[in-house]
Amino acid sequence: MDKQLEMMQQAYNDIEIPQELSAAARKGIERGKQHRRKNSVVRRSLKWGGSAAAAVLVSFTISVNTMPAFAGSLEQVPVLGKLVKVLQFTQGSAGGGTIQDGVDVDFIALKTQGERDQLILNFANPDEDQTLASSYNVKFTEYPYTMTISVSGARKFSAAKDLETLKESRFVEDAYPLITLDDSAIRFSVTFKEPVAYEVKEYKDPAQVVITLKQGAGDQKQPVYSLRTPSQPAGETLAIAEEMLFGVEGLRMLKDQKGLFLVEAGYYPTEEAAQEAMKQIQTEHGYAEPLIVEKRMAGELPQMISADQ
Amino acid sequence: MNVEVLAERAIAGDEDSFTTLIQGMQERIYRMAFSYVRNKDEALEIVQETVYKAYISIHKLQQPQYFATWLTRIAVNCALDHIRKSQKIIYMEKEPERSYVPGQKEEIIDLYEALDGLDEKSRMVIVMRYLEDLPLKDIAEILEQPLSSVKSVLYRGLEKLKINLEESEHLG
Structure with a gap:
């Protein structure tokens, strides 16, 4: 058996390397360059x-800040499951969830509690129990004050209809979906009337992302x-x-x-x-x-x- | 300069480093491609395609130490794509050759006959393990499969190979 393998190895090593090999590799690089130029999507x-x-x-850098010491908000919202994490924002951006597919961003609810408003994102999956949030990102930017949420692995955005209701929040100026070429992702933006302070928490059983807003400083x-x-x-x-x-x-x-x-x-x-x-x-x-x-x-x-x- | 440093630079967009890396790997890719298609032009085509794909996606490679593994994975996929596209042609050519020159003793025929008798997966694993001398761990990385299943594919391949080689001896 070993001898057979040796023979095979010999035959393999005897495969002649043609002179054109380097040229073929160079051509591959050339084509790669052309591809980049043509697409101008230099990534x-x-x-x-x-x-x-x-x-x-x-x-x-973003002057809106995350709310400090925000304990107690948990029990104020009765519908929630177990806390997975409180998002830590760097340069206004943070994310969480797990990678999934076929998720529906089911509905978004608005709750007002005194000084604060909460936007609650719900996830559903037609095929299985949706216990964990699908991979998502929340980003806060200024000029104008905007929050953009993107959810990957989402094929459906039933909550699009709820974007109107978000405008009832005293902070929200507008809420609108964003077009994306990726058919497995959904995105939407919320524009705020003024700077907001925010806190984002992720829950499981059921899968929810809760965004709490209150008036911010640093206009x-x-x-x-x-x-x-x-x-x-x-x-x-x-x-x-x-x-x-x-x-x-x-x-x-x-x-x-x-x-x-x-x-x-x-x-x-x-x-x-x-x-x-x-x-x-x-x-x-x-x-x-x-x-x-x-x-x-x-x-x-x-x-x-x-x-x- | 070592491969990891070069790969790091290539990922950052340095073309010269990328070219150097490719030069170090092109023979391996060619041999592997050739063992699949057994035709110089087609093997060269696979090399070109592999380099092209690597060039446009090098920025996605996160760990520079896996450059070789990553490039081999691209090469394997390019070769498989190529074979799938021209499967009929190979099949037609292969059959008569086999029946007309059974048990030819030349080593080169032995290699291909033996490899021919294997399914796609075992063939890939055998080539990488015994002909390219890659460690099983790397092969598992390349094929993105658990080590245990790579091992079982390898044993299955060896088993089959033994039978095939013996058969051709009988015939000769």
Whole structure:
């Protein structure tokens, strides 16, 4: 047996390496390069040239904060199961849940308790008992004050109808679904009228994510210069624009004052910084579609700017 | 420079490091591909496809120390894809060759005849274990399967191989 294997090994090692091998490998690399260029979806983070851009991120870190010492909220909400965790936010973003598929973001309930409002996300799975929340991410941003929630492994968004009810909250200005090309994820955004303090807890049995909001401090007074696409309806073009800009720091999709949508590729403290970032995105990221710099205040919704303006 | 450092740089987008890594691995990929398709042009095609796929997804590789494993996995999948696409052609070519030249003694035929008798999985495991000399642990990583099932596939393959090799001896 060993001898047979030895013979096989010998034959294997005798396989002649053709001269064209290196050329074939090089061709593979070339094709890879072309692929990147063509798609212009360079999925590597932008190498920011100067320190200017880096400074932006520092000076505009989220000022809304998580609520300290928030015990006791647990028993105030009767429907809840067991606490899985309290989310720790870094730069306004945090997530949890477990990876699943076929989940339905079933319904969202709004509860008001004194100073606080709670948004309760419920998950359901038609195939099995939904005891754990599906993998999700919650992100808070400013200009305007926004919370974006994305749930992966979700094929259905029955709760879309409940977004209207969220507007009954004293904090909520608007709530709207976001288009995504990923058919196994759902996303929606909630715009707040003013800065909010927030706390997010995840529960199991049943699977729920509870977002508690109360009035926050630290209203930003300075304007920012938003680098964004023109306004457009929530369609494939919009989703593709977001996909093309993937990797840009501070990327998000927003609804404007007239109900159209735009993709924002970050915002900056000065117009010059925004212009510079635009150049960088166009050259290094290879984004060829038009971008606009828009001045915006903290609580202000983006303006409706059409492509031909 | 060691592979891990190169892989780290390649993941960060350094093209030269990526090229160096590929140069170190291209013969292995070619041999493996060749043992599947037994045709120079097709094997080269598989190499090209593997490098292409690796290039466009290198940023997704999280642990640089697994570069070789990761690349081999891509190569295995490319080879399998290739075989699936041209399955009919291979089958037609293979049959007459076998019946017309039974038990040919040349080593090279032995290798392929032996490998031919195996199912896809055992063939892959045998090639990687005995011909590429990869540790079983790595093979399990490449195939994304538990070590125990890789072992049983290997034993099954060896068992079958023995029978096949003996048979061809009888015929000769």
